[in-house]
Amino acid sequence: xxxxxxxxxxxxxxxxxxxxxxxxxxxxxxxxxxxxxxxxxxxxxxxxxxxxxxxxxxxxxxxxxxxxxxxxxxxxxxxxxxxxxxxxxxxxxxxxxxxxxxxxxxxxxxxxxxxxxxxxxxxxxxxxxxxxxxxxxxxxxxxxxxxxxxxxxxxxxxxxxxxxxxxxxxxxxxxxxxxxxxxxxxxxxxxxxxxxxxxxxxxxxxxxxxxxxxxxxxxxxxxxxxxxxxxxxxxxxxxxxxxxxxxxxxxxxxxxxxxxxxxxxxxxxxxxxxxxxxxxxxxxxxxxxxxxxxxxxxxxxxxxxxxxxxxxxxxxxxxxxxxxxxxxxxxxxxxxxxxxxxxxxxxxxxxxxxxxxxxxxxxxxxxxxxxxxxxxxxxxxxxxxxxxxxxxxxxxxxxxxxxxxxxxxxxxxxxxxxxxxxxxxxxxxxxxxxxxxxxxxxxxxxxxxxxxxxxxxx
Amino acid sequence: xxxxxxxxxxxxxxxxxxxxxxxxxxxxxxxxxxxxxxxxxxxxxxxxxxxxxxxxxxxxxxxxxxxxxxxxxxxxxxxxxxxxxxxxxxxxxxxxxxxxxxxxxxxxxxxxxxxxxxxxxxxxxxxxxxxxxxxxxxxxxxxxxxxxxxxxxxxxxxxxxxxxxxxxxxxxxxxxxxxxxxxxxxxxxxxxxxxxxxxxxxxxxxxxxxxxxxxxxxxxxxxxxxxxxxxxxxxxxxxxxxxxxxxxxxxxxxxxxxxxxxxxxxxxxxxxxxxxxxxxxxxxxxxxxxxxxxxxxxxxxxxxxxxxxxxxxxxxxxxxxxxxxxxxxxxxxxxxxxxxxxxxxxxxxxxxxxxxxxxxxxxxxxxxxxxxxxxxxxxxxxxxxxxxxxxxxxxxxxxxxxxxxxxxxxxxxxxxxxx
Ligand SMILES: Cc1cc2nc3c(=O)[nH]c(=O)nc-3n(C[C@H](O)[C@H](O)[C@H](O)COP(=O)(O)OP(=O)(O)OC[C@H]3O[C@@H](n4cnc5c(N)ncnc54)[C@H](O)[C@@H]3O)c2cc1C
Ligand code: SF4
Ligand code: SF4
Numbered sequence: 001x002x003x004x005x006x007x008x009x010x011x012x013x014x015x016x017x018x019x020x021x022x023x024x025x026x027x028x029x030x031x032x033x034x035x036x037x038x039x040x041x042x043x044x045x046x047x048x049x050x051x052x053x054x055x056x057x058x059x060x061x062x063x064x065x066x067x068x069x070x071x072x073x074x075x076x077x078x079x080x081x082x083x084x085x086x087x088x089x090x091x092x093x094x095x096x097x098x099x100x101x102x103x104x105x106x107x108x109x110x111x112x113x114x115x116x117x118x119x120x121x122x123x124x125x126x127x128x129x130x131x132x133x134x135x136x137x138x139x140x141x142x143x144x145x146x147x148x149x150x151x152x153x154x155x156x157x158x159x160x161x162x163x164x165x166x167x168x169x170x171x172x173x174x175x176x177x178x179x180x181x182x183x184x185x186x187x188x189x190x191x192x193x194x195x196x197x198x199x200x201x202x203x204x205x206x207x208x209x210x211x212x213x214x215x216x217x218x219x220x221x222x223x224x225x226x227x228x229x230x231x232x233x234x235x236x237x238x239x240x241x242x243x244x245x246x247x248x249x250x251x252x253x254x255x256x257x258x259x260x261x262x263x264x265x266x267x268x269x270x271x272x273x274x275x276x277x278x279x280x281x282x283x284x285x286x287x288x289x290x291x292x293x294x295x296x297x298x299x300x301x302x303x304x305x306x307x308x309x310x311x312x313x314x315x316x317x318x319x320x321x322x323x324x325x326x327x328x329x330x331x332x333x334x335x336x337x338x339x340x341x342x343x344x345x346x347x348x349x350x351x352x353x354x355x356x357x358x359x360x361x362x363x364x365x366x367x368x369x370x371x372x373x374x375x376x377x378x379x380x381x382x383x384x385x386x387x388x389x390x391x392x393x394x395x396x397x398x399x400x401x402x403x404x405x406x407x408x409x410x411x412x413x414x415x416x417x418x419x420x421x422x423x424x425x426x427x428x429x430x431x432x433x434x435x436x437x438x439x440x441x442x443x444x445x446x447x448x449x450x451x452x453x454x455x456x457x458x
Numbered sequence: 459x460x461x462x463x464x465x466x467x468x469x470x471x472x473x474x475x476x477x478x479x480x481x482x483x484x485x486x487x488x489x490x491x492x493x494x495x496x497x498x499x500x501x502x503x504x505x506x507x508x509x510x511x512x513x514x515x516x517x518x519x520x521x522x523x524x525x526x527x528x529x530x531x532x533x534x535x536x537x538x539x540x541x542x543x544x545x546x547x548x549x550x551x552x553x554x555x556x557x558x559x560x561x562x563x564x565x566x567x568x569x570x571x572x573x574x575x576x577x578x579x580x581x582x583x584x585x586x587x588x589x590x591x592x593x594x595x596x597x598x599x600x601x602x603x604x605x606x607x608x609x610x611x612x613x614x615x616x617x618x619x620x621x622x623x624x625x626x627x628x629x630x631x632x633x634x635x636x637x638x639x640x641x642x643x644x645x646x647x648x649x650x651x652x653x654x655x656x657x658x659x660x661x662x663x664x665x666x667x668x669x670x671x672x673x674x675x676x677x678x679x680x681x682x683x684x685x686x687x688x689x690x691x692x693x694x695x696x697x698x699x700x701x702x703x704x705x706x707x708x709x710x711x712x713x714x715x716x717x718x719x720x721x722x723x724x725x726x727x728x729x730x731x732x733x734x735x736x737x738x739x740x741x742x743x744x745x746x747x748x749x750x751x752x753x754x755x756x757x758x759x760x761x762x763x764x765x766x767x768x769x770x771x772x773x774x775x776x777x778x779x780x781x782x783x784x785x786x787x788x789x790x791x792x793x794x795x796x797x798x799x800x801x802x803x804x805x806x807x808x809x810x811x812x813x814x815x816x817x818x819x820x821x822x823x824x825x826x827x828x829x830x831x832x833x834x835x836x837x838x839x840x841x842x843x844x845x846x847x848x849x850x851x852x853x854x855x856x857x858x859x860x861x862x863x864x865x866x867x868x869x870x871x872x873x874x875x876x877x
Contacts (some may be wrong), residue, residue: 023518026507027494032478071494072479090492110492114483135483326537335476 001040005061009043009085012053017044017091028086031071031078033420039066039080044091048166048174048205051087055203056172058085058449066451067199069110069141072133074337075418077145077198081453089140092205095119103211104163104180109140109204116209126214128155131414140204146196148414150247150278153372155212157414159195166206167194170445180208193440198416199451201444218246218280219290220314222306223297224271228252230301231273232348235371237296238277239344243289248372249276252351255324255368262327265320271303275371276321278314324368331364332381336393340404341375341413353403354378361392365400375413401427417455425456462689463728465548469509472545474538475502481532481542486806487525487813490823495522498532498542505545508552515556523549524562525817527810527824528685529774544728550687562687563812616651616849623653629674631660634667638709640746641671643699645718646678647845655845658872659714659743665875666750673702679721685811696729703736710741714868716773716844717811724779742776743868744784744843752871753784756791759876768792768870769800769837769862771828771851773844777804785843785867794874800835802828809850825854833860841867 001020009018019025020041029036045051058065064084071078080086093110100123107116113134117127130149131137137147143165148157164178167190178184178191194202225231235248251259251274260267267274275297279289294305308314328335342350351367354376358365369377380396382389401411401424411428412421425434438456442448448458481498482488488497495504504522507513528543536542550562623644633639640663648656663670680695699722703711713719719742726737747753768789772782782804789797808814808824832840832855840851840862852864 021518022513023495023504023507023522024493026503026513027500030477030503032476034477070479070482071477072482093492112483133479136479136481329538 001063005057005063006041008057009041009054012057013043013045013050017046018042028068028071028088029080031068031073031076033074033076033079033418035076035079035419037079037081038083039086040083042086042088044088046091048168051168051203051205052172052174054085054087054172055168055170055450059171059447062447062449064449064452067140067144067203069138069144070112070133070136072137073141073145073418074339074415075412075420077416077418077451077454078141079419081419087203089138092140093138096206098123098125098211100125102180103213105209105211107139107207107209109138109143109207111139113137113139113142120211121214124214125211127161127209127211128152129158129161139207139209143195143204143207144197144199145414145416148370148373148375150249150370150372152375153248153370154244154246154280159192161210162191162195162207163210164208165191165194165204167202167204169202170447170450174205175202178208182210196416198418198455200441200454200456202450215246215280215282217283217286218278218314219286220276220278220308220317221290221293222317222320223275223277223294224268224303224305225273225275225297226270226301226303228273228351229348231275231371232345232351234275234297234300235347236345237300238293239372241292241296243279243293243296245277245293245372246280247276247278248370249321249368250274250347250371251276251321251324251368252366254364254366258327258331258366259320259323262330263323265323267320268303274320276317321368328366328379328381331366332383334382334384334389336380336382336397337415338378338380338397338400338411339369339375339413339415340378340400340409340411341373342404342407342409344372344374346407346409347371347374347376350374350376350404350407350409353407354400357396357399357403361396363389363392363396365396370413373413374409398424398427419454422453422455422457462551462693463544463548465505465509465545465552468505468541468545468548471540472502472506472509475499475506475536475540476538477503478537481536484531484535486527486529486531486808486824486827487820489827490820491525496525498536498540501526501542501546501549502540505549508549515553520553520562523553524813525820527774527806527808527813528681529806529810530778531774531806534778547684547687550685551689552687554687555689562685563816618650619653621653623649623656624672624674624676626653627656627660627672629672631664631670631672633664633669637667637669638750639669639671639707640710640712641673641703641706641708643676643679643703643711643713643718643722643740644672645713645715645721645845647849648715652845652848652866655714655866655868658866658868659712661872662747662752662868662875666747666752668750671706671708673705676702679715679718680725681717681721682811684721684725685813696726696733700726700733700736704732708739710746711736711739712741712743712746714743714843714866715846716742716775717846719779720775742779742781742784742843744776744788745781747871748784748787753787753791756788756793756871756874759793759874762794762874765794765796766838767798767836768795768839768841769798769832769835770803770867771800771807771840771842771847772804773842773847774806776843785841788867788871789841792870792874795870798835798837800831800837800840802831805831807847807850807854809846814850821850822854822857825850826858828854829858829860832862833858837862839870840864841870843867 028042029038064082066080068078089110092108096106098105131147142158253272364381366379382393485497494500526546530543677698680692683691723740726733808821814821
């Protein structure tokens with residue numbers, strides 16, 4: 001890259017916060033998608049003002065800018081697909097305030113999700129969104145992808161907790177959206193527009209977050225079913241019974257088999273599906289809720305139940321879920337993890353459709369995920385080194401998306417579009433909707449410098 | 459012959475990294491400097507680039523590879539079990555070999571040109587200029603850990619003992635009939651700096667009737683040399699320790715230093731053959747004592763009225779092997795101790811072999827993260843199971859101006875045993 005540009009960047013953020021060293025370019029060339037694109041320069045700005053100057057310069061010079069949090073994205077949102085500047089939010093990692101009276105907090109985008117959760121829990125408050133990556137992903141990345149997690153069935157996703165933002169627009173203006181209040185209808189809801197915009201419509205520099213009181217206690221149960229339908233009907237029955245558990249995670253037979261094989265964990269052979277159910281709230285209430293849930297599911301082909309009575313036992317149950325990812329590698333080395341979402345009641349149909357696809361292409365597909373909200377992680381397992389496998393996987397994935405859409409679902413519940421799903425967008429969105437989105441992007445970013453080529457193909 | 463793996467031998471494991479980024483949550487160095495080249499994922503990417511000739515072995519890479527504590531915290535939590543610590547060690551060996559120098563530290567000092575490092579001897583610097591230090595063999599890890607002119611003046615370091623531990627004892631100390639026989643691998647820090655830890659272990663083993671063998675020809679465990687990328691020394695030390703520890707038939711080889719446990723345990727397992735067979739016998743003293751039922755024996759002793767509040771720090775080299783319950787079981791059983799868990803007990807102390815010599819400022823920052831937990835616990839003593847951690851924790855406590863003293867868990871047990 002032109003030395004003149006490097007010097008401008010150095011003037012904006014300081015010499016130490018700009019790097020063009022090959023080692024750094026390599027280190028900021030990937031995310032959890034495992035694809036690689038080398039940037040030309042990496043910058044570490046300290047605040048909105050610096051970002052504003054960077055974006056103004058980038059517009060003048062027509063250099064693309066790629067915002068990056070922790071680089072844990074699954075769809076390539078932070079990848080510098082066209083060289084240019086990777087803009088890392090790592091230095092903007094301060095929790096600015098936690099207001100216990102109004103139940104709000106304000107943070108910078110580089111704060112790691114779990115650090116924030118721990119900080120609010122210390123004062124008896126609660127930030128529910130819990131992506132499995134919460135120990136390392138950033139809140140900025142969570143807002144940009146609208147991340148979700150197991151607790152979403154009861155508590156909703158990231159966007160449900162964002163009251164307002166400070167954003168640097170693609171052309172370098174600093175704006176504030178939303179605010180501190182629980183209500184607010186003045187102007188368009190730009191806060192929601194930014195949620196899930198994957199760094200294409202602006203760079204988030206401050207986040208105002210809504211908090212809840214921390215539930216007093218939780219109770220975890222593991223229920224094994226003899227059929228996937230039983231488990232699915234259990235989900236509907238529990239919610240029909242007017243209980244909304246904090247989490248309702250499920251694993252299919254192939255997943256159970258993987259865990260059993262990889263870890264030697266004792267799980268009955270007759271189990272075709274597992275539900276991990278957790279309720280939270282006031283302590284006295286939980287015992288009754290747990291009993292009621294067990295009664296509701298009893299007639300639905302329960303093979304075995306385990307109820308945790310201590311935090312340690314609860315941890316043992318969650319361990320089953322956490323062992324899933326590592327044990328998948330035993331099936332095949334390469335995993336394509338898609339996170340389709342269908343209406344809750346159609347989960348069994350979706351699983352059957354996936355099973356049929358797996359059989360037809362003769363590749364293992366492992367399903368687990370958030371049954372409570374219909375968000376299923378479909379893992380197509382292949383060995384890329386075997387010729388033809390990649391093509392099979394691509395074909396299977398397209399068929400999986402089609403099946404999800406047919407059932408009234410979506411091809412991504414949490415992970416976003418980025419580059420990996422961009423080609424499939426026309427399957428889900430009609431041309432007019434795509435045109436509407438493109439109009440927004442073009443109006444806000446006429447030079448197409450902010451995260452170009454992501455979400456919408458240009 | 460014990461042969462080290464080359465970086466190339468790790469290619470498969472390097473390619474197992476799926477770039478998930480989970481290691482960002484566990485790398486202590488990354489916690490202080492949030493640059494991707496520091497975290498395991500970045501190190502692995504750089505190692506891969508090195509194998510594929512996409513980066514040069516230049517000064518920048520030397521510096522990147524130096525910023526690792528070899529604590530294996532990343533490996534412990536990596537869903538794909540990528541051994542970044544070993545990969546970094548292999549990269550360091552590659553660097554020293556290519557540069558034709560004996561240690562990575564020498565390469566590094568030419569790269570870092572760190573004015574701080576030239577500040578002269580450490581606070582208790584007389585330890586190093588004294589005649590006593592001359593007794594420490596050339597190959598001892600202590601010389602790598604404290605390369606005299608480079609140790610920061612600010613660091614507090616224990617004195618060198620007037621008489622090394624091993625010289626104070628016969629090779630065989632018989633115990634009772636029908637009780638196990640063990641050899642004691644002392645390591646350098648216990649031998650030269652903290653002989654009282656060795657004395658404590660002997661007292662406990664005597665109480666339990668265990669026969670103890672202290673092979674006089676054992677050497678340094680080799681971990682500081684591994685950290686320093688000095689492949690030749692590691693190989694020589696490994697050979698020597700294998701010979702020394704194979705001369706007697708024993709039920710177990712005990713270590714009272716977490717680092718040594720890694721050095722002759724996990725490291726030997728990787729060398730395979732006779733080394734791996736010996737490694738099967740290597741047992742951390744916490745595990746051994748609990749297996750022998752010492753916690754139950756201690757719990758039966760009458761409780762003392764005057765007690766001390768004690769908390770525990772998990773040395774990385776035990777924690778990543780899952781040894782966390784045993785030391786706590788022993789502490790909780792002690793009649794003169796009230797055990798308190800502290801927040802962040804599992805955080806790395808920040809010493810990391812030769813890391814703290816060349817990156818003392820970062821090492822101090824990592825260490826300082828322990829201070830609030832120690833303070834809030836209200837403990838009188840911080841117990842741990844590794845002399846290296848002891849030194850670093852005491853340094854942290856001194857810098858933070860806190861009251862508690864650091865002590866080896868064995869000293870507490872020895873103190874509370876019936877006369
Ligand atoms: C093991 C693992 C488990 C996961 N589990 C889940 C899960 O359960 N649920 C889930 O939803 N996701 C999950 N993810 C995906 C990923 O962690 C989330 O998408 C997360 O929100 C990304 O955060 P990040 O900080 O890593 O962002 P990055 O990956 O760095 O970036 C993601 C996107 O956000 C943009 N961006 C980042 N910061 C900003 C900013 N300040 N302003 C504007 N745009 C920005 C980037 O340009 C990019 O498009 C998982 C990932 C992994 C590796
Ligand atoms: S946790 Fe393991 S697999 Fe994931 S990025 Fe780090 S080293 Fe790679
Ligand atoms: S061994 Fe320790 S310091 Fe080195 S990369 Fe892993 S976690 Fe970080």
